[in-house]
Amino acid sequence: MDNQQHKIGSNEYAVQVHGVIKSFGSGDAKTVALKGVDFDARQGELLMIVGPSGCGKTTLLSVIAGTLAFDAGKVNVFGNPLHAMSKSETTLFRGKNIGFIFQQFNLIPTLSCVENVSVPLLINGATRAAAEKKATEVLEVVGLKGRENERPTNLSGGQQQRVAIARSLVHEPRLIICDEPTSALDKDNGAKIMELLREIARAPDRCVIVVSHDNRIYHFADRMTEMEDGKVQRVHETYKPVNFKDQ
Amino acid sequence: MYHLALKMLFSDRAKYIMLVSGLTFATLLMTQQAAVFFGILAWTNGNLKNMRAPIWVVDPKVEQANEIKSMRDTDVGRVRSIKGVEWAVPMYWGILQSRLSDGTFKAVQLVGLDSATMIGRPGNMIAGRIEDIRVPNTVVIDDLAVERLSKGRPKPIGIGDVFEINDKEARVAGICKTEKSFFGYPYIFTTYDQALQFAPKTRKMLSFILAHPAKGMTAKQACLEIEKETGLKAYTEEEFGLATIKWFFVNTGIPFSFFTTILMGFIVGVAIAGQTFYSFVLENLKHIGALKAMGASDWLLTRMVALQAFTVGLLGYGIGLGLTIVFGLLVLRKGMPPFSLPWQLPAVTFVIIMFICTFAALLGIAKVRKLEPAIVFRG
Ligand SMILES: Nc1ncnc2c1ncn2[C@@H]1O[C@H](COP(=O)(O)OP(=O)(O)O)[C@@H](O)[C@H]1O
Ligand SMILES: [Mg+2]
Numbered sequence: 001m002d003n004q005q006h007k008i009g010s011n012e013y014a015v016q017v018h019g020v021i022k023s024f025g026s027g028d029a030k031t032v033a034l035k036g037v038d039f040d041a042r043q044g045e046l047l048m049i050v051g052p053s054g055c056g057k058t059t060l061l062s063v064i065a066g067t068l069a070f071d072a073g074k075v076n077v078f079g080n081p082l083h084a085m086s087k088s089e090t091t092l093f094r095g096k097n098i099g100f101i102f103q104q105f106n107l108i109p110t111l112s113c114v115e116n117v118s119v120p121l122l123i124n125g126a127t128r129a130a131a132e133k134k135a136t137e138v139l140e141v142v143g144l145k146g147r148e149n150e151r152p153t154n155l156s157g158g159q160q161q162r163v164a165i166a167r168s169l170v171h172e173p174r175l176i177i178c179d180e181p182t183s184a185l186d187k188d189n190g191a192k193i194m195e196l197l198r199e200i201a202r203a204p205d206r207c208v209i210v211v212s213h214d215n216r217i218y219h220f221a222d223r224m225t226e227m228e229d230g231k232v233q234r235v236h237e238t239y240k241p242v243n244f245k246d247q
Numbered sequence: 248m249y250h251l252a253l254k255m256l257f258s259d260r261a262k263y264i265m266l267v268s269g270l271t272f273a274t275l276l277m278t279q280q281a282a283v284f285f286g287i288l289a290w291t292n293g294n295l296k297n298m299r300a301p302i303w304v305v306d307p308k309v310e311q312a313n314e315i316k317s318m319r320d321t322d323v324g325r326v327r328s329i330k331g332v333e334w335a336v337p338m339y340w341g342i343l344q345s346r347l348s349d350g351t352f353k354a355v356q357l358v359g360l361d362s363a364t365m366i367g368r369p370g371n372m373i374a375g376r377i378e379d380i381r382v383p384n385t386v387v388i389d390d391l392a393v394e395r396l397s398k399g400r401p402k403p404i405g406i407g408d409v410f411e412i413n414d415k416e417a418r419v420a421g422i423c424k425t426e427k428s429f430f431g432y433p434y435i436f437t438t439y440d441q442a443l444q445f446a447p448k449t450r451k452m453l454s455f456i457l458a459h460p461a462k463g464m465t466a467k468q469a470c471l472e473i474e475k476e477t478g479l480k481a482y483t484e485e486e487f488g489l490a491t492i493k494w495f496f497v498n499t500g501i502p503f504s505f506f507t508t509i510l511m512g513f514i515v516g517v518a519i520a521g522q523t524f525y526s527f528v529l530e531n532l533k534h535i536g537a538l539k540a541m542g543a544s545d546w547l548l549t550r551m552v553a554l555q556a557f558t559v560g561l562l563g564y565g566i567g568l569g570l571t572i573v574f575g576l577l578v579l580r581k582g583m584p585p586f587s588l589p590w591q592l593p594a595v596t597f598v599i600i601m602f603i604c605t606f607a608a609l610l611g612i613a614k615v616r617k618l619e620p621a622i623v624f625r626g
Pocket of ligand 2: 057058059
């Protein structure tokens with residue numbers, strides 16, 4: 001990997017993380033979850049963050065997504081310095097630029113699929129009609145045409161995660177963040193979701209970051225960042241089988 | 248986002264129904280109890296409303312309008328002779344037994360009016376003329392008397408019919424309409440002199456002196472002059488009404504028991520709405536966290552939570568007030584229990600319900616604001 005090619009602030013980088021430190025608690029209960037992390041993700045790639053449980057993957061993802069404040073270091077997302085933004089600027093930034101996919105889908109069960117998917121647009125100030133129109137189109141893209149008005153709880157796990165993917169895409173964010181997106185799914189559904197995510201990542205100007213410790217899906221990654229004990233250990237340019245104790 | 252906030256609220260049937268019915272109950276309890284209480288207060292001023300006069304002169308020991316300490320007939324002359332008084336007339340008021348044609352007894356309030364002026368006369372005659380009470384042994388009865396005294400008669404008691412007051416015959420010369428009074432007995436009007444014939448003889452029989460201030464004088468000024476010159480107590484109509492209400496507050500447990508019930512309505516409202524709404528917010532915290540992660544600002548979420556709280560508040564208030572009005576219409580037709588719903592009452596209840604909703608919303612909002620969006624990635 002040639003880091004000289006990608007200068008800090010360059011547009012070719014989707015995400016640059018430099019020297020990030022994050023600790024939780026204080027005194028005896030203090031845990032340092034990120035111990036000076038350097039990390040990057042490029043445009044047009046699906047990057048996977050892997051590593052044993054408790055090594056800091058979710059914490060790093062939260063820092064990149066702008067949902068977690070960190071103690072020290074720099075984080076640039078498409079050239080925007082998160083470390084220099086106020087809390088409300090970060091909130092606004094997340095709403096416009098980041099799509100979220102969660103392990104447990106986190107769909108609102110009392111709302112229909114189309115309503116769930118329209119949420120990011122509504123947060124960004126779209127009208128209800130415009131938001132639902134766009135949401136319907138994106139649901140079709142993820143293969144859920146005709147299920148718009150159903151409640152997510154009536155769908156299978158794989159279908160629910162497709163709804164979540166539609167929701168993460170609907171406002172056309174540049175960075176899509178996924179924490180263990182397949183761990184609640186069986187192998188086939190997991191693979192289908194990953195195919196969909198890789199397709200999405202291939203668009204120019206986009207980047208998908210997936211945290212996982214599910215080795216059945218590692219081969220979908222363009223690059224893989226391996227973490228251990230709050231630090232990045234290695235970056236694999238292409239998929240190589242890795243074995244972790246806790247799998 | 249607001250339509251989604253409402254849909255989330257309405258979809259949680261159990262909590263939604265609990266919230267609305269809790270607030271309905273609180274509204275109903277507070278408004279209805281206060282209306283009954285105001286109704287009682289209005290009844291305590293029944294005498295003042297039915298026998299209107301700007302000045303009421305009474306024995307100094309009288310504290311309120313439903314109490315009698317009789318004065319001497321000569322006191323009327325003493326009041327009349329005061330410069331600040333334009334006119335002064337005697338009035339008898341007392342509770343007597345009347346005997347119905349089936350032999351049973353009913354209590355009535357006998358009012359004796361000054362025969363020359365008829366001051367204190369009922370404001371609303373339904374049949375006959377008040378002046379006809381000048382004919383010996385005649386009376387004008389009110390609509391409540393028609394209802395109460397008709398028992399045992401083939402048709403309701405009317406003009407020309409005879410009944411007994413304190414064993415003496417009285418012939419009905421007219422029928423009037425009166426406001427409800429504290430004791431709730433029918434009013435029977437006759438002349439002052441005849442009233443003294445109906446009533447059991449005692450040394451002093453004069454209940455009230457009704458008076459009017461001289462030109463260029465206020466009622467209050469005239470009252471002060473009367474008190475100074477005669478040693479009697481003189482109230483303006485308004486003062487007498489307030490004194491009566493004050494007496495009622497100080498000397499009966501009724502206001503306290505109403506206050507307790509109304510307070511209970513308030514507490515139930517706060518408890519149910521606060522507790523249910525807070526648990527509604529807690530249950531949705533995971534989703535609210537996801538919304539926060541997806542870029543929903545604290546301000547947007549605050550407005551969504553407030554919308555949910557005030558929606559149940561308005562619904563509960565509306566239904567509660569509706570039920571109160573239905574209750575009011577039913578009891579007003581029956582005449583019992585007392586009921587009075589001045590517009591200020593629903594306005595105050597509205598403010599209280601909105602206060603409860605604000606409290607409930609703030610509980611939820613505090614929780615939402617403290618929430619870190621990073622929790623969405625934690626199991
Ligand atoms: N909110 C928190 N409070 C305290 N400790 C935390 C918190 N979040 C994470 N940690 C700790 O930080 C470390 C890294 O956690 P995490 O990023 O969730 O790891 P991973 O996602 O790789 O399993 C763990 O030791 C975890 O216990
Ligand atoms: Mg994790």
